[in-house]
Amino acid sequence: MKFLQMLALAVLVAGLPLAATADSIDYGNTGGKVTAISGGTALTLTGSRLTTLTGGPCSTTCAGGNLGSVTFTTASLSSGSLATGGMFGAGGSFVISGNGTNGVPSGTLFQGTFTSATWTVYSLPKGKTVFSFIGSIQSSSGGTAFTIQGSSIVKNNPFASDGKGFLKWASGDTVTSVPEPGTLALLGTGLVGIAGFLHRRMAR
Numbered sequence: 001m002k003f004l005q006m007l008a009l010a011v012l013v014a015g016l017p018l019a020a021t022a023d024s025i026d027y028g029n030t031g032g033k034v035t036a037i038s039g040g041t042a043l044t045l046t047g048s049r050l051t052t053l054t055g056g057p058c059s060t061t062c063a064g065g066n067l068g069s070v071t072f073t074t075a076s077l078s079s080g081s082l083a084t085g086g087m088f089g090a091g092g093s094f095v096i097s098g099n100g101t102n103g104v105p106s107g108t109l110f111q112g113t114f115t116s117a118t119w120t121v122y123s124l125p126k127g128k129t130v131f132s133f134i135g136s137i138q139s140s141s142g143g144t145a146f147t148i149q150g151s152s153i154v155k156n157n158p159f160a161s162d163g164k165g166f167l168k169w170a171s172g173d174t175v176t177s178v179p180e181p182g183t184l185a186l187l188g189t190g191l192v193g194i195a196g197f198l199h200r201r202m203a204r
Contacts, residue, residue, distance in 0.1 A: 025110050027096055028052035029070040034131075034167040036159055041076040042088070043119070043133075048169055050096060050104070057098075057105050068098040068109070074117055074135075082159035088117040094137050094147065112137035112145055121157070129157045131167060 032048025050068040054061045072094040080086015092114045100106035117135035124130060130153050137145040149169075158165050 025053065025055040025096070027054075027070065027110075030170070032070070032169040034169050036082055036166075037073070038076055040082055040159070042074045042092070043082065044073040045071055045169060050098065053096075053098070053104055053109070056109055058103055062103040064102040064104075066099070067102055067104045068096065071095050071097075072114075072135075074114060077119075080119070082119065083121065083157060083161070083163070085119050085121040088114065088119065088135075090115050092117075094135070110139065110145075112139040114138075124153065128153050128155055130154075 028051045029048045030051050032045050034043055034045050036042070037044050048070045049066045050070055051065065052061055052063045053067060073092045075089040075091030077086045078089040090113070094110075094112050094114065095108060096110040098104035098106055098109050115136045115138050117133065120132040120134075122130040122132070133149045135147050135149075137147055139145050154167060157163050158167050
């Protein structure tokens with residue numbers, strides 16, 4: 001009986017760090033359209049395909065041409081403009097969804113809200129433009145996440161006064177959710193309690 005109790009405690013100790021970081025997820029996405037909304041003061045990404053996923057349901061990387069979707073909608077700009085770059089306020093949403101292929105389950109895999117986001121516009125020779133989007137996200141489960149995304153070079157700025165259409169999204173990068181300080185404190189308290197229990201059992 002003592003052996004079974006010790007084994008159960010050992011499994012619990014091993015599982016606690018996993019529970020504290022189970023919300024961590026890395027992804028890759030490609031394609032999609034970035035369109036101006038709210039009278040040209042906010043952005044939305046639609047039609048972007050999830051191509052890789054590490055973490056969450058995929059302990060090793062799940063990969064494929066289309067594993068699901070990545071979408072986001074920002075809050076309105078707090079400064080600047082979509083044409084020249086600026087800062088978005090807190091709000092909006094960021095969602096990664098799976099479609100049930102290549103080991104990725106169907107449904108929402110990650111969901112959060114932007115706490116801030118930066119939109120940077122670089123002008124290049126011959127009328128070309130590069131757009132960069134960097135956002136900080138508060139995940140729905142309480143952790144903090146960061147996402148860095150970039151778009152390909154475009155010949156014409158679709159958000160300029162004479163611009164037309166939408167921005168074709170090239171790729172997205174990593175979002176990693178980390179435990180809240182409260183989660184870490186709870187983990188530490190649990191480990192201290194278990195250590196004390198083990199010490200008392202061994203002393204007997």
